[in-house]
Amino acid sequence: MKSHVGMEQKVCPVCGQAFDTGTILLDKRLRNSLERKTVTGWDLCPKHAKLWQKGYIALVACDPEKSTFTGNAIKPGDAYRTGAIAHVRKAVAREIFNVEMTGPVAFVEPAVVDMLEEMQEENSGD
Numbered sequence: 001m002k003s004h005v006g007m008e009q010k011v012c013p014v015c016g017q018a019f020d021t022g023t024i025l026l027d028k029r030l031r032n033s034l035e036r037k038t039v040t041g042w043d044l045c046p047k048h049a050k051l052w053q054k055g056y057i058a059l060v061a062c063d064p065e066k067s068t069f070t071g072n073a074i075k076p077g078d079a080y081r082t083g084a085i086a087h088v089r090k091a092v093a094r095e096i097f098n099v100e101m102t103g104p105v106a107f108v109e110p111a112v113v114d115m116l117e118e119m120q121e122e123n124s125g126d
Ligand SMILES: [Zn+2]
Pocket: 012, 013, 014, 015, 016, 017, 044, 045, 046, 047, 048
């Protein structure tokens, strides 16, 4: 059922989950145009926003055969997530990919996340 007020939700590009932003949406003409929960776009969920603020980039594994590529990149809405996510510091990401990572999230092949998990297990003594 639609109403003239709705709770804004955004979808996290890292985990793909919709979350409440706490913003109330109001149709300015008071038309019943809004779902009770209305997704307005992409944004990091509180958990992943915190990791980004700490300097971590999320590497989200997605199936290259089931994802849609735009050029060499995958847009958040086109990623077929396998569910595996690795968080690495920006400097580490730069070493792996040889480019400066400017965004909080990168879509990678599942093998990249597997490799990072193995590396982190080896270093888990710290
Ligand atoms: Zn998230």
